[in-house]
Amino acid sequence: MTTHEAVTQALADPRIQKNKKYWTAFNNGEIPADWPLISWIINENMLSRDGEDHSRLRRLVSKAFTPRRVELLRGSVVAIVESLLDALERAAEASEDGVVDLRAIVSQPLPLTVISDLFGVDEQTRPKLHGPVGVFFDQSITPEQAMATFFELWGVLTELVAAKRAEPGDDLTTALIAARDEEDKLTEDELIWNLVLFISAGYETTMNLISNAVRALTRHRDQLELVMEGKVEWSKAIEEVLRWDPPGQYVPMRYTTEDMELAGVPIPKGEPLLLGYGSASRDEAHHGPTAEEFDITREDSSHLAFSHGRHYCLGASLARMEMNEVMPRLFERFPKLEVAVADEELVPAPSIISNGVEALPVRLR
Template sequence: MTSEAAPAAPRPDAPRDTAPHVLDPGGADPHPTNERLRERGAAVPVLLPGGVEGYVVTRHDALRDFLSNPSVAKNACHFAALQRGEIPESWPLRTFATVPGMTTADGADHRRLRSLVTRAFTPRRVAALRPRIEELVSELLDDLAEAARDGDGVADLRRHFAFPLPMSVICELLGVAPEHRLRLHRLSNRIVSTEISPEETVAANQEIVALLAQVAAERRERPGDDLTSALIAAREEDGDRLSEQELVGTLLLMIVAGHETTLNLITNAVRALFAHPDQRELVRSGRAGWADVVEETLRHDSPVSHFPFRYPVRDLEVEGTVIPAGTPVLASYSSAGRDPRAHGEDADRFDVTRPAGRHLSFGHGPHYCLGAPLARMEATVALEGLFTRFPDIAPAEPDADLPRPRSFVSNSVHVLPVRPGPDSELTA
């Protein structure tokens, strides 16, 4: 658990290794490193890109408590090094700290911004999206089959299916025109990257802000039944409710979080079922459901590995380790998901019959992900449609050989070549 505390002498059983762990900005399979970090402690010092000092919270119970602790803030006014002028404009992770919107707001300000977006994610609104999601899945499976025919039986599942589904859904929800979507995806990949040059960082941030300002201008000129138009209307009705910066920041959050995480969730679920044919058979035989696959994937291989940032507003003790006030802290969802203290000694095992509901992959506390119900629905419909239409689908390359994104934030692979095999719609 976490508590406010003054720095204290290390306990006799505290880990001896106090050197900060240097996070790999190039991205890699996080799980071997996560295991070592959990053994070091519930909170471990890390070096972020550029030599910025931070911490990562690694264990499930400690992370759950940390995420809901009232002495932990999201607003970068509490980021000590930033306030001292030590963080350059070109720092790769600066956007996570400074983008205006829900993800960097606290208290009443956070509640104000969140209330404006909540209407798009009510259970009724999400349920109403299901027919459109099913329609998109069917269309994209046609595209996957065509890509495989053009590629000697092999197609990139991520490119032709896992990416366009959530991107289409979130863009339709926001009223973003189709011609902007691929560009937004490429820019969001750079936003979550932790290994790009300072020049690339500045350029990507400027470009995506300009593009989203253009989206807002288009919706202001031609309002529709979409969330962007609703946010603009709320701003014009009461100018104090949403500034132009907050509008663009909210769109940025929705685009990045609304498609990157679901893209990774679908990709990781397919990879897990490829690697565990016994679990795939459980679903095929009806002994488990597709929703079970989604929940176990969220736990076992979270779409987000280490999410930036939170800041203790005063020195905070996390299971014997004191995190100094103003230190940027990463929430390690990928580590917490395999913590044997919470999930048992078989936490590394992918098991779709495991009781669901204990993972933290959508966060916890005031900043719990608003889009969680939508992401769950998209992934469930996508997996059922994919494996029903292509029951013999198989990987085209070994999973260990697949390139990963250049990021310790995003957790997945960059491509997923598959052999769809016989199309059930053609063989029925």
């Protein structure tokens, strides 16, 4: 599904569900265990649950992402941002040509630190998460690598749960354990699967969004100047980045539960649907003839980067808060910052799910 109409209809139509039991090919044994996207299909988190199951899982974690809870994190986010910008400047001063990797020094550690703090992941465990989470979104690896990475991530999160059971804290992992152990609302697999979803999605997407925003604004310097001069708000510029170059392109998978028509196209029962959030946000039928252009002054920068309706991303307010703290501080401190290589030299993330680059070399001055 690549148009705005098709994606929004698919997200709203009750005849389209997320549980793999509706996929004819999967139930017929046609999808092998080493299929590259298998972990996105067999999971037991909100990505594969419908109806009351989906609502139950959302209720368990939604309190962690309320505007009030997110606002309480703002002070620590600001401190993390300032520390990372200090590190970026030190790295640039130590570099012979002044070129540094903004993705490695800022885009990556900011959301990883924030999401780790939210879930109570200690500093020793955080590096163990970074590697497997990155590979989790990689569709270029072999099936053996994918399976090994999945079990590595599962092992790290199982150890985290054991540590939090032994020493509970004021964090979301402890809250989910309480729901599992005291209220009996989560199975053990659901507990780990939801940690996989929240930690990986909360880290990977914001990391890509920071890098994508820097690329978009430095490639459109006239629009960056509008923001720097206060003529356009940072929040509006960030929404246009979310529309024009979202951090996620596709999220597998949804399935038709009966023969139906979607955006004028007949689709049989039991078919898998891959929803193209990125292409939908550039749909000319929705945004007009300038849909392909990056324009922070456009009246309507609506997008599907955080999905839609009952599937709307719980972490959207946290991602927006992080962006509205890091982007102004980055360009206020380094107003002449520029990407050090041409776009065609940047290596895209090897993923149909994540939309970002492997590295973002920049010059600060």
